[in-house]
Amino acid sequence: MTxxxxxxxxxxxxxxxxxxxxxxxxxxxxxxxxRRELAHWARQPVQVVVGLVFPVxxxxxxxxxxxxxxxVEGDFTSYLVPGMLTMTMAFGLEATMLSVTQxxxxxVIDRFRSMPMNSGSILVGRSIADMLQSVVGLAVMIGVGAxxxxxxNNGFASFxxxxxxxxxxxxxxxxxxxxxxxxxxxxxxxxxxQILVWPMAFLSNAIATPASMPAWLGAVVEWNPMSATATAVxxxxxxxxxxxxxxxxxxxxxxxxxxxxxxxxxxxPLAVKRFRDLSR
Amino acid sequence: MSDRDLAIVVEGLRKKYKDKQALDGLxxxxxxxxxxxxxxxxxxxxxTAVRIMSTxxxxxxxxxxxxxxxVRTRADEVRSRIGLLGQNAAVDEELSGRQNLxxxxxxxxxxxRRAGARADELLEQFGLTDTGTKAIKQYSGGMRRRLDLAxxxxxxxxxxxxxxxxxxxxxRGRTEVWNAVRSLVGGGTxxxxxxxxxxxxxxxxxxxxxxxxxxxxxxxxxxxxxxKTGGDRIDxxxxxxxxxxxxxxxxxxxxxxxxxxxxxxxxxxxxxxALTETVRALQEAGIEAEDIAVRRPTLDEVFMHLTxxxxx
Numbered sequence: 001m002t003x004x005x006x007x008x009x010x011x012x013x014x015x016x017x018x019x020x021x022x023x024x025x026x027x028x029x030x031x032x033x034x035r036r037e038l039a040h041w042a043r044q045p046v047q048v049v050v051g052l053v054f055p056v057x058x059x060x061x062x063x064x065x066x067x068x069x070x071x072v073e074g075d076f077t078s079y080l081v082p083g084m085l086t087m088t089m090a091f092g093l094e095a096t097m098l099s100v101t102q103x104x105x106x107x108v109i110d111r112f113r114s115m116p117m118n119s120g121s122i123l124v125g126r127s128i129a130d131m132l133q134s135v136v137g138l139a140v141m142i143g144v145g146a147x148x149x150x151x152x153n154n155g156f157a158s159f160x161x162x163x164x165x166x167x168x169x170x171x172x173x174x175x176x177x178x179x180x181x182x183x184x185x186x187x188x189x190x191x192x193x194q195i196l197v198w199p200m201a202f203l204s205n206a207i208a209t210p211a212s213m214p215a216w217l218g219a220v221v222e223w224n225p226m227s228a229t230a231t232a233v234x235x236x237x238x239x240x241x242x243x244x245x246x247x248x249x250x251x252x253x254x255x256x257x258x259x260x261x262x263x264x265x266x267x268x269p270l271a272v273k274r275f276r277d278l279s280r
Numbered sequence: 281m282s283d284r285d286l287a288i289v290v291e292g293l294r295k296k297y298k299d300k301q302a303l304d305g306l307x308x309x310x311x312x313x314x315x316x317x318x319x320x321x322x323x324x325x326x327x328t329a330v331r332i333m334s335t336x337x338x339x340x341x342x343x344x345x346x347x348x349x350x351v352r353t354r355a356d357e358v359r360s361r362i363g364l365l366g367q368n369a370a371v372d373e374e375l376s377g378r379q380n381l382x383x384x385x386x387x388x389x390x391x392x393r394r395a396g397a398r399a400d401e402l403l404e405q406f407g408l409t410d411t412g413t414k415a416i417k418q419y420s421g422g423m424r425r426r427l428d429l430a431x432x433x434x435x436x437x438x439x440x441x442x443x444x445x446x447x448x449x450x451x452r453g454r455t456e457v458w459n460a461v462r463s464l465v466g467g468g469t470x471x472x473x474x475x476x477x478x479x480x481x482x483x484x485x486x487x488x489x490x491x492x493x494x495x496x497x498x499x500x501x502x503x504x505x506x507x508k509t510g511g512d513r514i515d516x517x518x519x520x521x522x523x524x525x526x527x528x529x530x531x532x533x534x535x536x537x538x539x540x541x542x543x544x545x546x547x548x549x550x551x552x553x554a555l556t557e558t559v560r561a562l563q564e565a566g567i568e569a570e571d572i573a574v575r576r577p578t579l580d581e582v583f584m585h586l587t588x589x590x591x592x
Contacts, residue, residue: 025389028386028389029386029387032383032386032387035383036372036375036383039374039375039379039383040372040374040375043374043375043376043415044374105368106368106369106370106371106373107366107367107368107369107370108370108371108372110331110336110364110366110370111364111366111370111371111384111431111432112387113335113336114334114335114336114359114362114364115359115384115387115388116356116357116359116360116388116389116435117387117388117389278336279335279336279337279338280337280338
């Protein structure tokens, strides 16, 4: 080690507390935390690309290799693309959980909490970064979908409404992920959740129709929040839909809003409480 | 001593996890500008105490003031006056050293330009300028720890908490961190350092508090602790290990025997008397010694003594 140590002068670096309201520091800190994630992307372009390619690969595999969904009649691509967009949003749960458990495990969150910053910014920054990433992910998937012949037929307003519903689902997954990450605490636990996310995703109408399943399973699938989003999005895009005539299927648009709102209403306070309880 | 001279005051601190009483009435005062060592085995409550003092954890009972400020009621004011080096290197491994320091600087509300300048200053101070743009995961253990230490100094804290700063480092990394800590002390920073290594406390700390089961069981300078418990020791290294038992019988009190080193050692009260008597007794018994030395006890021996005493 080079002998360049100097004793620090006794005068502390004045932290500009008091000047500027608490609220403006909360914004500034949230932005710093968001920039941290953006810096991760810049330093790890390969990881970002892999993250984007995975759902694209799934889309192409189901679209071309399997080439048909259980019980789907007509244009499978038209049915599949909205389903895969929905699944991509649901899988965001894992990404959120993984980042947060890593920060917790390495003590980075402890360091943040020992600093005079707005501690809520830790959660806000994570939310903004994850939502931005999901917007990019959606854009890529929509682009690839369009390239393999998928079309939306109901105009710009409906298109934006569909994107809005997809991001709303992602937002719900974000808060579930934050909560689960703080419950689990360690990155190792994420694997268990990763395994459980798959059956959750496939117990939806993302790829197969509820009508093709045994009645009891079909009912479960129809009430899956993912199915509500997928069905609503298919209708908004004007795509092939295979929803039945049950209440859940005919009110998919209502449920596509109600489910995520309910999940956020449950998991937002739970996650915030968990975060505060880190000091217990 | 006026309260103003005290950087840390801890009174009657208690903290219970589910079924474990981590802190059980911990009392401690640390004078400003000194290095306080907290010495104790795993599970003694060292980390819990540091987490409470650095506002990360709330105590069940008791009072803690850091730089004269109550950590419970005015946590934010405490946070802008302290630095914390936790047990893990709490830095963002994907980012570079400079990016980390700049980010932490912004979160200390230095503003972008000053955060950048402070980052460069610290990189230079810790000899990390050349590797400033590399991702932390490419750093060696010692470098990582130095960057971690740099991050905890961004706001030029009045009080710096170091929780087992060299655990898991190789001897070279340990020396690097020790040198870095020593260089801070001259500048008036108060340092509270926890460690399991007696040597570390001996090397760095002005005052040492030995804690066990969430309580302070002994306090003082390294020398005071050594004197307080058992006094000096005499070591006799024998020529022939077969004579170990006979030599042990000649020494006073409880004798430690070490066959591998062909050594017997005992606690003594008077250095000169013990030395002359031991030499004479060995000569009379016809036992050949390779070396005879009178020395202070090591902190290891002190620690064993203290915890044994407490258990009794």
